[in-house]
Amino acid sequence: MIPFDISHYQTELSNQKPRKILQTALESFDNIAISFSGAEDVVLIDMALAIRKDIQVFSLDTGRLHPQTYQFIEKVRQHYKIDIELLTPDRVLLDAFVKQKGLFSFYEDGHQQCCGIRKVEPLRRKLANLDAWITGQRKDQSLDTRQAIPAVERDSAFSTDTHTLVKFNPLLNWTSAQVWDHIEAYQVPYNALHEQGFISIGCEPCTRPVLPNQHERAGRWWWEAGHKKECGLHATNTQK
Numbered sequence: 002m003i004p005f006d007i008s009h010y011q012t013e014l015s016n017q018k019p020r021k022i023l024q025t026a027l028e029s030f031d032n033i034a035i036s037f038s039g040a041e042d043v044v045l046i047d048m049a050l051a052i053r054k055d056i057q058v059f060s061l062d063t064g065r066l067h068p069q070t071y072q073f074i075e076k077v078r079q080h081y082k083i084d085i086e087l088l089t090p091d092r093v094l095l096d097a098f099v100k101q102k103g104l105f106s107f108y109e110d111g112h113q114q115c116c117g118i119r120k121v122e123p124l125r126r127k128l129a130n131l132d133a134w135i136t137g138q139r140k141d142q143s144l145d146t147r148q149a150i151p152a153v154e155r156d157s158a159f160s161t162d163t164h165t166l167v168k169f170n171p172l173l174n175w176t177s178a179q180v181w182d183h184i185e186a187y188q189v190p191y192n193a194l195h196e197q198g199f200i201s202i203g204c205e206p207c208t209r210p211v212l213p214n215q216h217e218r219a220g221r222w223w224w225e226a227g228h229k230k231e232c233g234l235h236a237t238n239t240q241k
Contacts, residue, residue, distance in 0.1 A: 005029055005133075005167060007155050014152035020048055022152050022171035026135055027053045030167070033133040034059055036124075037085065038070075039202055040191050041137025041172050043077055044183050048171075049135075050081060059086040059127055063119035064095075065204040073192040080190050088123035095119070105206060112207060112222050119204075128159045133167035139180075140173050142201070142218060177217065 014022050026033060027049060034057035035045055049056045060074055078085045098118050107115045128134060140148050156168040172180065184191055194202055198210030200217035211220040
């Protein structure tokens with residue numbers, strides 16, 4: 002197998018449309034998966050299935066998601082007739098954390114430890130067995146952490162000395178309006194919480210609707226003063 006030249010494709014794909022980036026990703030890697038949680042990710046699933054039917058999809062089940070989000074996951078599974086692997090936290094780590102700090106410690110000392118156990122650790126286990134993954138990140142989701150994301154990159158947060166993980170961001174140049182145009186045009190399933198003012202949807206205790214003219218990430222971890230609204234899944238964004 003010819004090694005994937007990340008630098009070459011960073012240049013070649015930088016201004017390409019999502020379908021072209023997806024096609025390159027799915028044709029370059031067999032052992033690749035789409036990370037699914039929100040509206041952007043279902044758009045990617047919708048596009049990917051037109052390129053390749055045997056796509057691998059996973060989602061993080063933190064144990065604290067909204068009921069509507071669990072219903073959404075099932076709706077997507079049935080709509081596309083696909084398997085969706087649910088990644089769950091390590092029971093020993095989670096039990097110890099909850100026993101020591103309770104269920105709402107993040108309101109007092111920040112969300113990073115809870116997200117680390119419920120999201121980052123399960124994701125790390127999954128990514129260790131993949132050659133590449135596909136995310137729904139967009140540049141305009143965060144002016145602080147996502148403006149510099151490329152179409153493709155070496156995921157330095159989850160790569161190791163012996164395992165290079167390639168990360169694709171096909172929707173990097175799309176706006177939220179373009180995502181919803183696709184959802185409406187192709188009748189793509191979406192989370193019912195979007196009809197209640199939620200835009201960026203995470204765990205139930207940590208997500209609330211946004212007010213008119215508020216940025217879409219304002220509803221995430223709203224009690225924290227920090228401006229970098231990331232949970233650790235895309236840690237390289239905050240390192241740049």
